Amino acid sequence: MTPKIECRNITKFFIQKGKQRVHVLEDISLEVRDKEFLVILGPGQSGKSTLLRIIAGLETPNEGSIKLDGQQIAGPGPDRGLVFQSYMLFGWKTVMGNVELGPMLNGVDKSERRRIAQRYIDLVGLNGFEKHYPHQLSGGMKQRVGIARAYANNPKVMLLDEPFGQLDAQTRYFMEKETVRIWESEKRTVLFVTNNIDEAIYLGDRIVTLKGKLPGRMHEVYDVELPRPREHTDMKFLQLRQQITDASELVL
Amino acid sequence: MADIQETIQDLGRQGSSIADEIQQTVRDKKPLTIRRIVTNEYLLHVLSMTAFLLVWHQAAVSGLFAGALATPWQVVERFQGLMTDTLAGLTIWGHIWASTQRIFIGFVLASALAIPLGLFMALNPYVDAIVKPVFDIFKPMPPIAWISISILWFGIGEPSKIFIIVIGTFVPCLLNSYNGMRLIEPELYDVVKVLGGGRWNEIIQVSFPASFPAIFAGLQISLSMAWTCVLAAELVASRSGLGFIIVQGMKISDTSLVIGGMIIIAIVAWLSSLLIAGLEKYLCPWKRDIAGL
Ligand SMILES: Nc1ncnc2c1ncn2[C@@H]1O[C@H](COP(=O)(O)OP(=O)(O)OP(=O)(O)O)[C@@H](O)[C@H]1O
């Protein structure tokens, strides 16, 4: 079976302040299978966002290629939905306005895009908040809007960049549960970036770890063969957690 | 804010949905104590105004400021008279209208030119590169410095006054729309890109709405600039307007006319800024307060 996404030897440099060359990603090769929940786990400043932005088509790699369904990607497109690390909601639009943005940009007529948007607003549990503006929502609710906005555009692949990084531990745990619920009710290929090991094991079918420090390099790939719903206190959960921490401590 | 908007995240009661993040409106009801009455905001407003008027009155009666200070009551009487009597052929309403009209024309002209130009400069680096050096020459020049040349060019009639207002309001209008658009978070454009929108959609969906608040901040600054300009122009040469009233009062040593003119200017300028604030509220509903929804 051809993988949904295939990254081959991706290397990325940035030029900062005119002349400084920052090496951000080195030789990243990974495959995401169809309908798979793949988690990329890496410490802060390891090029995670950059990798996701490259796959989204917002940045071009200096070397390497990305294929989606066997097709080379060229620039951003509605086949990949991105959920941003810092929400990036449009403060001048209501929840409904934000969620229907994708269908609207793609020329879906008003009643139809309202219907689509409403479906995803309901799916993420924001029913009744359609007319609220982002500043009236809590952090967790804002990111629900971000998720609904990406889903409403009906992408083949969802890219989530540390979506719960700004939430407190409790809300974060709750949102992780919600993510699994949403993913199970409408299965899609998901690429989820995080720096939180528990979040990675709780969510992922597979986990790819990145080495710390720039440039980000691939380290290990773990299969998470725990049944869902998962428990953080489960023996196997804790064993895998230990295994990953031990391996990454060697790197740091 | 009287209402406290509270977002309760009670994770103890876990449901399947948003029920875990409830928004609840709680009314802020406190018992009426003496302390609350004494510290009441409005009572304090009244007290401070009364004290101010008393001090003013006392200063006027005791002949401070070379005796050139009318009492508050004299000012009120003088302007009551002016509502029906005329000064240089116009009642007080006529003079207010004269100034307001100048402001309105100059303000509309300047913002209609400056806002689009600022947005263009922010959107297109070539326009920026062409306009910027010329604009930078004029930017630090105080608008009042243009009064003499404008009288030489346009005479002492309306055009020269409107010209000064345009000059004065143009700079803050342009700077704010320019900066407002340049300071937009670039990732907001990525949202449009990722959802499949093109450059035009980036401008319509992000550039314009995101720079609205900055544009309105610019309009507010422009407005107070416009009042400064119109007064300066009227002080120099005019037969009508609030600036003219003040100069007239000075010439005939009528301090109640001067002070009253100053107060009316403050009131009209304040009202006009309320108008802009109201327009902003109407055009930017997302900025409305939660309690005011
Ligand atoms: N557009 C850019 N231009 C220049 N340098 C950049 C750019 N984007 C990212 N970088 C640099 O790349 C490095 C990695 O950034 P990136 O945001 O990908 O890391 P991250 O793993 O997502 O970090 P975090 O965990 O903080 O989100 C940083 O040092 C950053 O300065």
Ligand SMILES: [Mg+2]
């Ligand atoms: Mg990041």
